[in-house]
Amino acid sequence: MIDLSQKIVYLAAPKYLLSSDQYDRAFTYLLQRCKGVINPRWMFSSNQDWLENLSNRLLESKANAMVIVSDEGIVGKGVYTEHLIFFNSHCPILHYIEDEQFIEEYDTDVETKWYQDLIPVRRLRIIDEDDWVNYAKIT
Numbered sequence: 001m002i003d004l005s006q007k008i009v010y011l012a013a014p015k016y017l018l019s020s021d022q023y024d025r026a027f028t029y030l031l032q033r034c035k036g037v038i039n040p041r042w043m044f045s046s047n048q049d050w051l052e053n054l055s056n057r058l059l060e061s062k063a064n065a066m067v068i069v070s071d072e073g074i075v076g077k078g079v080y081t082e083h084l085i086f087f088n089s090h091c092p093i094l095h096y097i098e099d100e101q102f103i104e105e106y107d108t109d110v111e112t113k114w115y116q117d118l119i120p121v122r123r124l125r126i127i128d129e130d131d132w133v134n135y136a137k138i139t
Contacts, residue, residue: 058085068096073139125139
């Protein structure tokens with residue numbers, strides 16, 4: 001496992017996941033393991049702002065690691081583009097995974113817990129250059 005305790009992590013995800021419970025769980029999980037977490041919702045006001053300022057804002061933020069939240073290990077062209085910046089800077093890139101665990105307590109109560117982990121990303125393989133939503137697979 002990569003030590004993130006001194007890292008500022010950029011928490012990337014497809015736009016539709018940025019407001020999800022899964023993203024929030026990943027954010028909370030990382031807060032306990034790193035120096036800081038950057039949420040792109042707070043960094044960019046629009047798609048145009050992201051296009052014009054991505055590289056500069058990442059540099060200014062001193063982000064030195066990236067964690068990707070995804071469904072089924074698929075990301076769009078935006079996350080792929082963000083990943084290239086971290087890849088070219090030789091920063092760690094990890095994939096946040098989770099699995100719901102049900103724990104029965106007493107006879108009737110069921111508590112939901114989450115198995116959470118970070119797995120190193122070897123690469124993002126483009127699967128469809130014409131589909132900007134389902135653009136690349138995490139491997």
